[in-house]
Amino acid sequence: MPMKSLSFLATLSLLALTLQLAFAADPSPVQDFCVGVNTPANGVFVNGKFCKDPKLATVEDFFFTGLDRQRVATNALGTSVTPVFAGNLPGLNTQGIAFARVDYAINGLIPPHTHPRASEFLIVQEGTLLAGFVSSDQDGNRLFSKTLNKGDLIVFPVGLIHFHINVGRVPAVAFTAFNSQNPGLITIANTVFGSNPPINPNVLAKAFQLNPRLVMDLQNRF
Known part of the structure; x- marks a missing residue:
């Protein structure tokens, strides 16, 4: 094969690899589901979990209850987070999503942090929150903040530092969703x-x- 053709193919291959890395996200499943289990019996290792034999899956693998129950926010920051991740909802494995309930005492705070692998939705169920995120150095470290009331929603772009705090006079509740089964957390x-x-x-x-x-x-x- 002529050298020019090889060079062109090499360039195309490098470009394809670059695009693949640039748009990297949780891998798309190639089967209906991959219920995560903690042992290798009758399964294969995918996304950090062993997958249960699909024939043995039940509806309980895709079911979580109790998100309506109020949690007491007793930590030093006055918040309590109830995660719904692949670790406690096995059917989420390979689905590329995660979820959480956040309970806030008065003045309760989720401090500045980032999720390196996910964007995040935050929707207020009860109370009043002040929420915001800061853009990157390249964008001038601009603060985008908003006071949120019941039914309001804000999006935190992937990787950017963000926070939320209860600024109301009563306890608050919010729900968050992520476009990764393991968004990561850097406080x-x-x-x-x-x-x-x-x-x-x-x-x-x-x-x-x-x-x-x-x-x-x-x-x-x-």
């Missing part, structure tokens, strides 16, 4: 100040323009 404060082992305080002091003693105090807190 900014935990990552920066709670890394193991800790980041050199002088690095963080210079990055945040803070006194190193204050940085070490924040590291002790996280």
Whole structure:
């Protein structure tokens, strides 16, 4: 085959690979379902889970109950998250989606964080939330924020830092949905100040323009 043809084919192959990486997402299933199980019996390993023999699947594999029940938000931030992921709803495996209920005490906060593999819907069921996200450095780190009431919805683009806080006078409830079965979670404060082992305080002091003693105090807190 002529060298020019080989070069052209190589270029096409590289372009195809680049496009595949650029539009990467959870793989599309090639069968009706792949119910996740924790043992390899009668199954194969897909997306981090062993798949149950489809003939043994039941409706219970696709069913979750209790999202109507109020949770007590007792953590330090005043929130409680009830996840509905492939780990506790096996039928979600390979479906490319996940879900959660969030309960907020008064002033309850979901702190700034990102989901590296998913965009997110947040819809308010009860109460009033202030929610927002920040665009990337390339876009000038613009803040997009909105006060949300019952029935309101906001979208957090994939990978961007976002937050939500109860600004009402009563407890609040919201539901979130993700376009990945494993969206990932990077909580900014935990990552920066709670890394193991800790980041050199002088690095963080210079990055945040803070006194190193204050940085070490924040590291002790996280």
